[in-house]
Amino acid sequence: MKKLILFSLLLAAVLTATAQSPVQKPAETSWQDVVKQFTVVRTGTGYMDVGDFTEFLDRAEGMRKKPGIFKRFTARPVTFYENWGLWPTLLLILFGGLALNLTPCVLPMIPVNLAIIGAGAQSESRRKGFALGSAYGLGITVVYGLLGLAVVLGGARFGALNASPWFNLIIAVIFLLLALAMFNVFHIDLAKLHQHLSRRQVEEEYLAAFGIGGLSALLAGACVAPVVIAVLLLSGNLYTNGVHAGLALPFVLGLGMALPWPFAGAGLSFLPRPGAWMEWVKRGFGVLILLLAGYYGQLGGRLLIAHMKPSGGEEHLVVCENKSTCFKDVLSEALAANQPVFIDFWADWCKNCRAMDKTTFADPKIKSRMERYKVIKFDASNYDESPAKEILDHFGVLGLPTYVVLNPVK
Incomplete structure (x- = not known):
């Protein structure tokens, strides 16, 4: 009898403890x-x-x-990167920036800008001229790098801006106007504004050279703008596809454009002299810019029609x-x-x-x-x-x- 009572008490205790203990639910899968x-x-x-x-x-x-290498670089901005990788892309942009110094908007202004910063023939010594030219080139590089960061990071979250019909149509109009300027239909002259602003120098000459270099990058003219815009579009496209190294492309473009300036500041003359050949270069740029205008125009029109369906x-x-x-x-x-x-x-x-x-x-x-x-x-x-x-x-x-x-x- 005592054993039965003890067993009943133990059973009741076990049941009570079981009832009071929380039921462990299986963890929900996320x-x-x-x-x-x-x-x-x-x-x-x-x-x-x-x-x-x-x-x-x-x-x-x-x-x-992967797509063939003959696809147009401008039509498929990521194709070259996908086929050749990062370093060939960076080298292409670097040489492109270097070539910008040979454009009709930049080459004739090199002696003028050297005189403004006190480099080249006006320099006290080659060492100082090299330093002033380096500061000028650094200004170009930093401005293009910051411009790329602002454009790419500022618009990254809203994605696919370069696939917007209005964006493409605006780019097409800009390229068309720049192409017409290349064919002398009208004249885009930013040199006077550049020289006017450049004379507002601060007392520190190296800081002044840096600032004037950055200013020249922004006011380089119609020849440089299409290349800068194309590199910004490529940079943004690479970045939105997860290639974060794309952020460096505008910086590398500026670095290429800046490379000759330390040597030019030191008085080393290795750039060709302006001449009649520049008119053919100008027309060649005009044809290239017209092709870019046509590409972005047809893309914008196609997207606009798609929105109306x-x-x-x-x-x-x-x-x-x-x-x-x-x-x-x-x-x-x-x-x-x-x-x-x-x-x-x-x-x-x-x-x-x-x-x-x-x-x-x-x-x-x-x-x-x-x-x-x-x-x-x-x-x-x-x-x-x-x-x-x-x-x-x-x-x-x-x-x-x-x-x-x-x-x-x-």
Whole structure:
């Protein structure tokens, strides 16, 4: 009897303790846990037409080799980098900056600028002339570097600016005006403004040379502007594609332009003298700038037409409106089915995202191609809010639209 009572008391104590102890729920799986089971195989950004997007998918699936080297550098800003790598790209930009000193807008001004800073023939010694020329060149380099940082970092979050129709049309108009100036239809003369501002020197001559060098970089004229704009576009494109070294391109361009100045300041004459040959160089620049104007003009027109078309082609997309649960659930479904994932990061303020929906994503061939993917259309309109911020940071998204292709880890 006593044993029965003792057993009953022990059983009651065990049941009471069990009832009072909290039930340990299994930890909920997060999207970070699921995404670790995928590998990023390809990323892209900006507006892509059907051909470009097909090539993007082909390369994501390993079906196509890298584009040929004969594609136009200006038409495919990232192509040269993808084919040749970082160092050849930097060398190309460096030599491009060096060549800018031979343009009709810069070469005739070299003796004038040397006289303003007291270098060259006016220098007390070659050593001092070299130092003044170096300060002048440093000003050029720093200004181009800062200009690149301001343009690229300032517009990075809003992504794909260079795929905006209005942006491309404005660039086309600027290039057209610069080309007309190359053919002497009208005259763009920034030299007088440059000389006027250059005379406002501070007492410290090296600081003055540095400032005048930076000023000359900004007021170099119509010959230099197209090259600077093209390098800025390339820099921004590389940066938004995750190549952070793209930030250095404007700096390298300025470095190339600055290279002759220390030697010119020391009185070493190795640059060719201005002459009739410069008129042919000027016309050659005019033709190149006209081609750039035509390219950006047709691109802007094509995007503008795309914006005017009715929406369509979104029925195959799964929309996740800044919700981690939706993002995680679709990834989990793809993982269970061993299916690749295509993520389209978009925003309601992104015109290029709308253009993709109206054109490329609406194309029957693209629709058929996308059926093999689990497609996530992730709304990043409020990119600074959670979980969009964490998801964008995880994939290194810097511009919209951005496309990411994932494969399940085998």
